[in-house]
Every structure is written in structure tokens, then in C-alpha cells.
Amino acid sequence: MISKKWTRAWCCVFLCIVCSASCGVKPVYASKSSQTVQSVQTAKNTRTKRPVKPAKTEKNPKLTNIKQGPDRISADAAVLMDVETGDVLFGKQADKRRPPASTTKIMTAILGLELGSSDEVVTVSQKAANVGEATLHLDPGEKINLYELITGALVKSGNDACVAIAEHIAGSEEQFVQLMNSKALALGAQNTHFGNTNGLPLKDHYSTAYDLALMARHGLSIPQFASITRQKETEIHFLEPDSLMDLRNTNKLLWNYPYADGVKTGTTTAAGKCLVASATKQGRQLLVVVLNAPDRFGDAKKLLEWGFENTETVHLGNAGQTIAEFPGSKDHISAYIEAPVEISIPKAEHLKLQTRIVWEKTGDLPIKAGERLGRWEVWLGEQKLDSVPLLSERDVVKNRSLISFFPFGK
Known part of the structure; x- marks a missing residue:
């Protein structure tokens, strides 16, 4: 069973890379x-909203280093992107490599949704249950649908859920991480390297504001991903034992900004406070990434409001x-x-x-x-x-x- 999934996974990533190359x-x-x-x-x-077009592969220094924008933002690195066109409207050290913390889970969720079926039953392993920090407190042997695990990873930021997803899809977290890196490259994220599925501190685990925007933009084109990340509160259902768990989204922007509709927070000592957030106003959706931002929610709101007010499609x-x-x-x-x-x-x-x-x-x-x-x-x-x-x-x-x-x- 695992072998079949592993073959399917590599075929999907290979086709994605071929398609990406042919778009040039x-x-x-x-x-x-x-x-x-x-x-x-x-x-x-x-x-009418059309499928998201591939991100532009040519660098655009005029836009990615644009001087206009909010007077001050606290983030060390930031990007503001139009979701439909993929154009970068504001950039601050957009290509600087930094620890991405739990924004890593964006890619884990993307592959979980693309390579698995929502109703597949996942059995939690001992390794997944042993993962620490922010977790769903999974126990070995518990059974839960894949979609519920992905929801737990995105909404509650469950590190243990990410390992369980990886083992179910690819057989091991290590093999799943290889898929993550291949997928990132296929999406144009050339300054990203994943070492794990959840963003826990690791030396050779990094991304950039621009790369995270590319990945999040792709995620938002997946209806299930978009639906999960916009939820303020939800619950997930465990099959064995039969129980429910209430979840509250870690993205406070969903409460503080009326147009917010996603995506994911991330925090570690090395990464600082990080946020990938989307918002839709009058039918136009923008995406912001702020890394190492002491005022991440304030920065995101400033950039989104500036984008809606000062840019157009x-x-x-x-x-x-x-x-x-x-x-x-x-x-x-x-x-x-x-x-x-x-x-x-x-x-x-x-x-x-x-x-x-x-x-x-x-x-x-x-x-x-x-x-x-x-x-x-x-x-x-x-x-x-x-x-x-x-x-x-x-x-x-x-x-x-x-x-x-x-x-x-x-």
C-alpha cells in the first residue's frame, strides 16, 4: 500500500515539474x-474567478523592491502579492533565507490534499505521537481521517499531525520531505529547503517571504485548503476512539481584520513571529508574508490595506x-x-x-x-x-x- 502511494506521489511531483518547465x-x-x-x-x-495562473518566473526588481508602502513595518522580511495575477506589489528582503517555523505546514497540507484522499484513514504512529511543542496530543494507534489531520495541522498547528500525514502519504517523514522540496522547486520556490514537515528548528530548514507567498498562493487555489485556513474555529472527529476535538485558529487576523480569509502563523525563537495571511476585498484577494515580525498582525493589516488602497489589477x-x-x-x-x-x-x-x-x-x-x-x-x-x-x-x-x-x- 505504501509503495503504491510512494510511486503515485513521485509521479505527481514529476508531472508538476514538467508542467512548470513547459510554462516558460x-x-x-x-x-x-x-x-x-x-x-x-x-x-x-x-x-468569475478563474484557475490561478502560474507565477511569473522572471524576476521583477522594480516591483519586488518597490519603495512605496506603509511607513514602517516591524518585519525583517515581507512580501505583498496579488493572488490572481501572482504579481508582487511590495517587497522587503523578499529573497532573504529565514527559518519559516510553522508556515512550513502550508506545504505539508498542500501535498496531503493533492496526494491523498480526504476520507483515507490514518493510524497514528509512535513517532508521530512523540512529536512535541504545539500538538494535537495524538496517541499511538488512534485513527482519524486524513482531512481531519490536515485541518489540525493548519488550524491548530499540530506538529504531530504533520508527521502522521507524511508517514501516511509517503511511508516516512524523510521521504515526504523529499516530495516537499520537489514541489517547492516546481512552484518556483528556489530559495527553500525543508528538513521536516512542521517547521521545528533545524539548521538546513529555510525559506523566504517570496517563496512562502508562491506556496500559499498555490494552496489557496485548492478549495479545501482555502476552506480550512479561513475557519476561526472548528472541530475534528477521531474515529478510534470516537471523540471530538475543538480547534481555535492561531491566526488572530481572522478576528481583527474583517477581510482576512487565511492562511497560517508560525513562531519559534529562531524564526521569530511569522505570518502568511490572505484577505479578499471587493472580489480581489491579496496575500501577505511577514517573517520575524514582532507586530506580525499589525504589519499584515497595514500591508493588505495599503495594497487594496494603492494598487489595482x-x-x-x-x-x-x-x-x-x-x-x-x-x-x-x-x-x-x-x-x-x-x-x-x-x-x-x-x-x-x-x-x-x-x-x-x-x-x-x-x-x-x-x-x-x-x-x-x-x-x-x-x-x-x-x-x-x-x-x-x-x-x-x-x-x-x-x-x-x-x-x-x-
Whole structure:
């Protein structure tokens, strides 16, 4: 049984890494044309929520080191991110490696939900029951559903629950930690290394504010994760012995800030007070990470309020929207974008937003419907924020007398 789960786990992580690599845009450096955005519309907050897009892999120093923000925050490191777009709106030592404490449990919960089934029954081992510090006070031999354990790990911050989850999914905590590191890398968290499942002090166990934001953003795209982390109070049910345990969330921001809806606290002597928190206001969700923050809840509230007040999401294009006509041919080939394009920026920077078209293909025929012709770049002043492929709307064959027209993917 364990062997089967272990194989399934590695397959899932392998596929995630492959998919992550395939999302990158191949760089082409010859710029042949550009255009200024004539009009941009602020994204409506009432839009239907789409699946979370992959985080941008290109570094954006202008945004990650942005000077604007609250006057003072106590955190040693911090990040403010738009959950839908993945854009970083504020950063303070965003890539500084620090102990993440119990924010580690974000990744443990993600893998528990992705690699296991909620109703799987977990039997608590002696090793899991022996884990100290913040715990659910698990006893050896107790039986409980996996979902209940994940809830205990996220809401009550149970260290013992994390070990029980790991052993159930991968056979041992050590093997599960390997999965955690692979998953982190697949999500773009390049400055993270986990040594355990719960964040208890360990020399080679670290992350960054930016990496934790990436992981939490992915977690929030999982409905069960989002549902668990927004709960102020809940209870979990043990199967053997048949009993209930009341839980109260360690994230006080859920009580102190009306828009808060997640995610996880963390505290150790080495890490200081840490918090990963999300909030949704008028349909827009922001995510904040503060590490080694004496006033973590105050810092989080300041950053979230600043983000809602001073930044916006700009909607630039819809999926399937025609952007331009390919200039390399006389056959009037329209080029479109496959996915919506949205950018989160400071409101004061709105007028600096531009788009540029870079054609990558020559005019040689044939051209297939859906073939990449170039890319559509989004710039804020002198800084490139995003780049999306421009695709051909139709087939064009070599012999013009035999040109065929085939709408693509409509």
C-alpha cells in the first residue's frame, strides 16, 4: 500500500515539474515592432474567478523592491502579492533565507490534499505521537481521517499531525520531505529547503517571504485548503476512539481584520513571529508574508490595506482576443492571445503601462492554426512585466490558390 502511494506521489511531483518547465516563454531578442496601450480597463472585481495562473518566473526588481508602502513595518522580511495575477506589489528582503517555523505546514497540507484522499484513514504512529511543542496530543494507534489531520495541522498547528500525514502519504517523514522540496522547486520556490514537515528548528530548514507567498498562493487555489485556513474555529472527529476535538485558529487576523480569509502563523525563537495571511476585498484577494515580525498582525493589516488602497489589477486582454495582424505575409493572418492578460500595479503607475508586439516567425508558409507567431509583452516604463504568446488564428498553405481556412479552437 505504501509503495503504491510512494510511486503515485513521485509521479505527481514529476508531472508538476514538467508542467512548470513547459510554462516558460522561450526568449527571442529581436524586437521588430511595438505599440502603446491606447486604453486599458481596470479589471472588474465581479469577474468569475478563474484557475490561478502560474507565477511569473522572471524576476521583477522594480516591483519586488518597490519603495512605496506603509511607513514602517516591524518585519525583517515581507512580501505583498496579488493572488490572481501572482504579481508582487511590495517587497522587503523578499529573497532573504529565514527559518519559516510553522508556515512550513502550508506545504505539508498542500501535498496531503493533492496526494491523498480526504476520507483515507490514518493510524497514528509512535513517532508521530512523540512529536512535541504545539500538538494535537495524538496517541499511538488512534485513527482519524486524513482531512481531519490536515485541518489540525493548519488550524491548530499540530506538529504531530504533520508527521502522521507524511508517514501516511509517503511511508516516512524523510521521504515526504523529499516530495516537499520537489514541489517547492516546481512552484518556483528556489530559495527553500525543508528538513521536516512542521517547521521545528533545524539548521538546513529555510525559506523566504517570496517563496512562502508562491506556496500559499498555490494552496489557496485548492478549495479545501482555502476552506480550512479561513475557519476561526472548528472541530475534528477521531474515529478510534470516537471523540471530538475543538480547534481555535492561531491566526488572530481572522478576528481583527474583517477581510482576512487565511492562511497560517508560525513562531519559534529562531524564526521569530511569522505570518502568511490572505484577505479578499471587493472580489480581489491579496496575500501577505511577514517573517520575524514582532507586530506580525499589525504589519499584515497595514500591508493588505495599503495594497487594496494603492494598487489595482488592470485587464489588458481576453482569451482568444485578436491583438494584431501578422506582418510577414500577404494572407491577412490574425494573431490572438490564448489566455487573459492581467497585471497588478500601483495605481500611480497606470499611465506608464505599455504593450509591445515582438514577431518571432518569418513570413514563410505554411502556417498552422495555433502556431506561435510572436509574443505580446507588457511593460511598465522600462521594466517588462509579462510576455504571452501570439498565435495564428488559421491555417495558411504555400499554394495561395489552394489556401484553406480553418478556424482554430473556436
